[in-house]
Amino acid sequence: MAIVVQKYGGSSVGTIEKIKNVAQTVVRRKQAGDDVIVVVSAMGDTTDDLIGLANEVTSNPDKRELDALLSTGEMMSSALLAMAIKASDYDAISYTAYQIGIKTTGQHGKSLIDDIDGENIKKSLSEGKIVIVAGFQGINEEGHITTLGRGGSDTTAVAIAVKLDGICEIYTDVDGIYSVDPRKYKDAKKLDEIDYEEMLELSSLGAQVMHSRSIELGQKYNIPIYVGLSNSDIKGTVIKGVNNMNMESKPVTGLATSDDDVAITIRDIESDINTVSSLFESVASKRINIDMISQTAPVNNRVNLSFTIPKVDLSECLEIIKPFYLEENQIAIDQDITKFSVVGIGMKTTSGVASKMFKLLSQNDIGVKMITTSEIRITCAIKQKDKVKAINVIASEFNL
């Protein structure tokens, strides 16, 4: 008998009919002898509808109150699922974040789970109950309701699995993790398994299957995470540590692209580590995520500095960096970039991936504007018109 933590996303509980189906699936798992904890998202578009209400009130809703509002979506779906299970004569109980002590830190709207007081869950399991938990929410030190950000229910599920040493299963509307987004590359292959690091890189690159924080938690506590369809014979993907893997020799596991960023270049600023670091600190202090950075070699003690940020943060960022240059023409903004990344834990041990990739891009007349690399990923900024060609060339070469 194992403790199983299952997470069902918003589309899996989008209607009462679907909630009843989930109830049946969950009951069958309980009948098979496992202790079952179910983490649910809000029904269908509930979260968007609630955000819509808030935006009717004001264009800039207070973040504490927005969290209080949004948290109700998961409370509704968890209560309804518990009802559905009890109606089929299995015992169940729904819990909100404060009832099981999901303690969070950090900002409203993107809080981090700090700890979970698992006692109420354990007690209910020991009484034979199926436990339903409202995902996405927590309570911070001040007793305020917080939310974990889009997809945060994944993190709720993994955190509970960590706390109770359980198995974690994320049920979603895709049948697993693909090496490339199948909407972008029709021959994309589904992966049986993927390393936490690889998955993190892919998530941060816009593969929106999983909440990044859930993967970090899984990695930290070495909890494998199954991702796939519920009620299906199609096998999904297990996210786990590379040490537990049947490693294939592939150096590249996945490929991801994103059109959501913009490149800012500041010309002729002082080549002074304090200036540059203070600029990045100012930007980071507003929680604007700087990704690719490149700097030219100094000429007369002046450099050109380029970096990418999410498009949505552009105007705020331009305000922040104003003190760092004198004239408007020192600034150039490039909206025509696609971030193109390949990811693979195998790169740590396989050399030549970068050179092979650049050679292929060059042979296909694809210009590279910026490059950044980590131990397991290579990212270049290319023109948006080259995206499809680049995907086809690279995915086919690396058998993705």
Place this chain on the structure above:
Amino acid sequence: MAIVVQKYGGSSVGTIEKIKNVAQTVVRRKQAGDDVIVVVSAMGDTTDDLIGLANEVTSNPDKRELDALLSTGEMMSSALLAMAIKASDYDAISYTAYQIGIKTTGQHGKSLIDDIDGENIKKSLSEGKIVIVAGFQGINEEGHITTLGRGGSDTTAVAIAVKLDGICEIYTDVDGIYSVDPRKYKDAKKLDEIDYEEMLELSSLGAQVMHSRSIELGQKYNIPIYVGLSNSDIKGTVIKGVNNMNMESKPVTGLATSDDDVAITIRDIESDINTVSSLFESVASKRINIDMISQTAPVNNRVNLSFTIPKVDLSECLEIIKPFYLEENQIAIDQDITKFSVVGIGMKTTSGVASKMFKLLSQNDIGVKMITTSEIRITCAIKQKDKVKAINVIASEFNL
């Protein structure tokens, strides 16, 4: 500077536009120098919509889970109102029941407020914040979310006013308490003030303006309760103790009727106090509310016993009383009754109200099936066809 607790009902916060209006009203009160606490109901038909969802899941939803579901309605409206106030640059904070320790006892769906830990409210008021409280909900000893029953937000408001020694104002879609329901008697007079006892009797008789428990609380702690329209020059009604009143000489303050009951008669049962009390105990133990009771004088040690119960409880009640008689023909059920009641604290000191009333009914050919009285009310069961005539005759005679 006073502490003011205002309650806004579902129709007052039925749309975002209305929520913004309430925000403005509340801010004006704060600007006038008062500390303001606002208790809100769920928006418009939200509670009914949530009950609808639950009934889609199952015809008999689990009561704990139903409470967990229904409580979300008030969480939504309270967060939205707090947002609206903050958007107009006044500080505000919304609280759920658990955040301010609204502790309840008793059954799910009709819990009683036991105590409120007012500390968070006081702290927020001292910080200059307008405090918004989700009405209708509480947390019981086991940490489960409970609800207080239809209209329970009234009770939340009065309980907070009691705890903080504040003024209590209930804003609703009627402009006050009437001596007779104006839909039933067009000349009905609005009351400037009414005694707690009178209001309780009227509430229990189907005058659905206020949650009964809120009046009991007001009476127990002697907190006057204002009931009326918000944002209006029309003066509402104050519910308060008779000792604080400009008593008029009227013996009868109000009149109420209800068609929601059914009379059950058991013929020829043993005239034995143990039998009768055990019958009523069995019925009461299922929380079925027995109202009018009459018993004939014993003949050969056997009596006829009649009592009324809510129509909705009829089939359950018939099951419960089966052990108390032998043959089906001992039971008679009368669905054609209207409970017709007059209420007035003045009856305590004015004699002859009952005889005057019965004489009037008799003169107008209105037959009386059963009669019960308390110190301040007289109730008779009459035929439903006689209801309108009885209202007109009695209301006009007692100047209601």
